[in-house]
Amino acid sequence: MADGLDLGWSLGTLFRSWQTTVTGIVGELPHGPRGFQLLGALDSDRRAPTQAELSAHLAIDRTVLTYVIDDLAAAGLVERRTEERDRRVRRIALTTSGRRRLKSLRAKVDAAESALFPGLSPVETVTLRALLERAAAGAHLGTGEHDACRVVADILADDGAGASRAAGVAFGA
Template sequence: MTRSKPASSLICASATTRSGCAALGVMNVPSRSGCPWSTEASSNRVVRQPICCAAHSRYPGAMAEDLELGWSLGVLFREWQRRAQAATASVPHGPRGFQILQTLEGATPRQGALAAHLGIDRTVLTYVVDDLVDAGLVERRVDPSDRRAQLCALTDAGARTLAALRDAVAASEGALLAGLPERDAAELERLVRRAAIRLHVGDDRDACRVVADVAAVLDEARAPARR
């Protein structure tokens, strides 16, 4: 008796071979010989098969070249976030706290400008900065040009913490791109940074702030290679 195929079943017709991936779930699906994600190669048997990529849900048998940019960026970002969370666990709010410390290196922006630069809601940023202040990593100062406003600044302890975190995050980013040749990984970082700068500069923001932001990114790009 032939078992009926579940409505949600997917057939992977890819002939590419590779092993190991982070499965998003497991479904009962008919397997075809040669499918790189099958746990068993059989054309007549329903097996437990990990569904490894979102592309399979839309393009059964999709090859790597068919994957959408959005999906690819999402996978990379989620994995970066997971690794960065582990690397920055010692700091309040993890990766977000690290980004704030990194932004404050050599700069004392107003809290509103900091929120706009990082794309964080002002109310949320207030709580994050509060925790960084309580941890002794950041301090608030009165803006001499407008005493109603406050500036955010890195403390000495914050600078030391940032130096340690930067090494840890760099190591996690290196591991994230370890599957690429070193030259390709460096080129990917350069192109992503370039695209980000173009989008950031395109925002309707203070021109001086834009110049300062771009200069900071370029300074980082000129720094010695992380790996």
């Protein structure tokens, strides 16, 4: 049966393992892993994103995202800021409390993620993570063709830069 494993099964198995592990760590956070990912998306020196930008980046329906932000705001972890030039636009930013909470949770999640690939060496784990991040960035920011396999093939054909971590992925940067 192991000979017939495919990419979808592999990614699904790893995602379920990640989700179970991370839920155990961030479960008390409003919306668990989804809330954690939203906080992580806000942890940047760049200008705070709009709700629409967050929705597109995290692939969360804008209506659902409103509830996630409401609950994180009620917990004092994020705040909505009105855009000075257009008062209809709301930018979402971490509060000081949100930044502290994210830092604490991120350390725990990072430690747990290091055990996510038990069949790989530490070097292989770093390489795989870099490739996955780059493939995801290519699929997310690409030309609309979301073919992660093609992106990985392009990375492997690259001139050795394939193991470098993707940078500037969030919000089209």
